[in-house]
Amino acid sequence: MRQELPMILAFIVGILMIVSFFFTSETLGEAARTVENWGVIVAAFALGLASINLIQIHAKKITRGKGLDWLYSGALLFSMIGMAVLGIAKGPTHPTYQFWFDALFVPGQATVYAMTGFFIASAAYRAFRIRNLDSAILLVSAAILMLANVPVGEKIWSQFPAMGEWLMNVPNLAGQRGMLIGAGIGGIASGIRVLLGIERTYLGGSGS
Amino acid sequence: MQISTDLGVWIAAIATIGILSFAFKDNPLYRLVENVYVGVSAGHALVLGWINIRDQGIGPLIDDGDWSLLVPIALGMLLYTRFFKKISWLSRFPLAMLVGIGTGLAIRGTIGSQIVNQIKSTILPLNSINNAIIIFGTLGVLIYFFFSREHTGPLKHVSTFGRCIMMVSFGAAFGSTVMGRMALLINRLHFLYANWLGIIR
């Protein structure tokens, strides 16, 4: 029962979403609207789960960690609780809140992402090799597109932008569309397995 | 222009340099900044989660007396039973609801937008090389991902063509990604040079 009842719930709301979309029925439409509204509220509750996990992990690290762990974990919990208290008390557009958001969060995450710019360069030197037909096609098409993407490419050869555009809108389009349709069918297949309870890893069980 | 006197800019600059330093060596400053930003991010999620619960759930429940909203509020709270071993199975109900809605919405949208509309736009007259590449490329990729038959004979050629077309796509993705990654670095460097050091405008 502990498995079956949730599965039945998932099945009912899932089918409701699908049927209400294809059929003209006010009753079903209304039911679907209500369930959607509820879903948004439940999803909002889920936003707190990560912080409880973080508290569990980092409280342990503060008391039992090695080296500087106490400092890192302490800083993490302090900034989390500080932001939460400030935001709930004063609202997220309060100047102090926006200050910490802009001063710490934005540059922090933006820089972590930006670092991958360095990694791509060293991988370009060390790892990207023409070793077979696949990588040959890939690297040649990448090179053409790179030269088409930046103004200096046109200075080198006036045809690069046109080639890049063709590459993007003809062969790339075909490849992307094939993958999009294939992935769509795959997504429907795994969705159906979830709704029918054949795939239930989301319930913490392991498959059927 | 000259070096910034704004406290926020200085904090952001130290965070930026702290993280960039990881590229050269893993170091305590990197770890510290990374942990702080994970904390801020989780705190921010908490704040916005609370605002949603207040505006969508508790507000209408109290102000308009919409008692039906007790259902999602109760379900939402059940999510937290997962932290208590004995009753953790109760958290499956809200999860099942979220998964059910999400899956239903995805299925109903995918079949139209990702399949039917894509088929429609592939139905082109066979009157140019470009159209031929689009049509046969799409078919080739679909057939490449065909698993229940051995790819021999003509099937092999079609699927090889499909794989080659995909490699062009991946090349395009590769080239595009380089621009994206460099844009991210440019954004950070511009911040350091313009907003912090003030050496450019």
Next chain:
Amino acid sequence: MTLVKGRVFTFWLLIIVVGCILYSMRRVSKGKEVSIRKIPGLDAIEEAIGRATEMGRPVHYCPGIGGISAVEAPQTFSGLAILNYVARLTARFDVPLIVTIRQPEVFPMAEETVRQAYLEEGRSDAYDPSNIRFLSSQQFAYAAAVFGIMSREKPAANLMFGAFWAEALMLAEVGAEVGAMQITGTAQLSQVPFFVASSDYTLIGEELFAAAAYLSGDSNQIGSIVGQDMAKLIVVFLIVVGVVTRSFGSTFFEELLSK
């Protein structure tokens, strides 16, 4: 209750696609024999492990850095299914197998997978639990740790199957640096280009799931794959008929699709 105008064809196509998938899942689970086509990347794994044996160097395996509950869970499970196959081979060839893990909840599953594979090959004595390593739950810290391990222990084969993000680049780079033969696979399409450019063989998207289904013999998975093939055939048919009629100047077919 009638079908909404403009969604009629879409609805029936959905019914047919779902029908194909359910039909073939049922058929396969009732014992109907189906074969999954040869996936060249899998043969390459055996070759890579053979090469490691010759060179007397270990094999590195990573089942992705995704978890077991989010959308990328199927990729993680595929990574674990392929790990089982790899562990059997390393047990047979007697090569050390290093498995590195980022997600805490994947760690016990990887440990169990490898232990079980060694047991089934009758080589429990060769199973070394200290080679299954949880490194860090932080993405880049994990990648940095793999960097260290690979530079020191110089594996002859670097096998990565599962969900990967930006760290994929770093892992593939260090693999290339130590001269490992690299075989990779992911359904994170944004990372596929980097894997292709740095690996000897790459499983793309659905191929990862098909390979895992083939190795694990899970009837639901295999049935689903066969059903998806049927759906793809229908799409191919629709495109071909549409292109032919369109080329002869008829728009009947497109109108049908828009119904």
Next chain:
Amino acid sequence: MWEKLVNVDRRVIYGVVFLSLSIPLIWPIGFEVAVGPETKQLYDMVNNLPEGSAVIVSMDTSPGGYGELSSGAVALLNHLASRNIRVIGMGFFDTGPSLLETAFGASDFRDKEYGVDYVNLGYLAGGETAMARVARDIVGSFPRDYRGNEVSELPVMEGITSCQDIEMIISISSGTPGVPEWIRQVGDPLGIPIATVIVAVNVPNMTPYLQAGQIIGMIPSMKGAAGYESLMGTAGLGTRGMDAQSIAHLTILALVIIGNLVYLGTKDSKTSKGGAR
């Protein structure tokens, strides 16, 4: 000599990239930027919107993605401001609304009146589910805006209840939920035009949607931003960044070529076994 080249420290490579970006940023070259057709298309769409009509700008990104999208987002917002289009802002990433505040502040909307010319409705949890909810009912989905005002009382919302009353949806997008979800839940079923300011990684994935008309225009990463700036006759970070992009792209290409030459130089019989296909 090959050995030395093979073993060059990766920090040297990082240094080369750093210089190839920094030098053109500090001493600009002034390359002329080209405008892509999909960017021109969006520009024309915005130009043809009736004055006073409303568009949704959805900030579907995290700070990581915003670093790449800010210049395009600001250029587009400036255009919308100059055409007196009402902007209904929202976001489906929890970081979206705060970044939207930043973007409004960096654009010409800072001189416009909040609540009359533009609004930031905030965040709605649930990803695709939330988008489906907004499609039917905007005010019901956001009873209060991000700054805490009653949304139904704001003049900017006059005549707007559902997405049907919106001329165009612009998703500033770096992942999921993003453009495919908007297409599935709003664009295709309701027939509302979708446009996007998008990170480069996702640009190739957008081509099937563009060709099918499911997206009507796009500002792809920094290149698109530079193009949009040049259409507007201004020069922001997009334009300035393209000089640095040019040099960095050449650097990466050079690294790949040198890397492959070194590989050929050091290759012996044992290294390239098994490259089937």
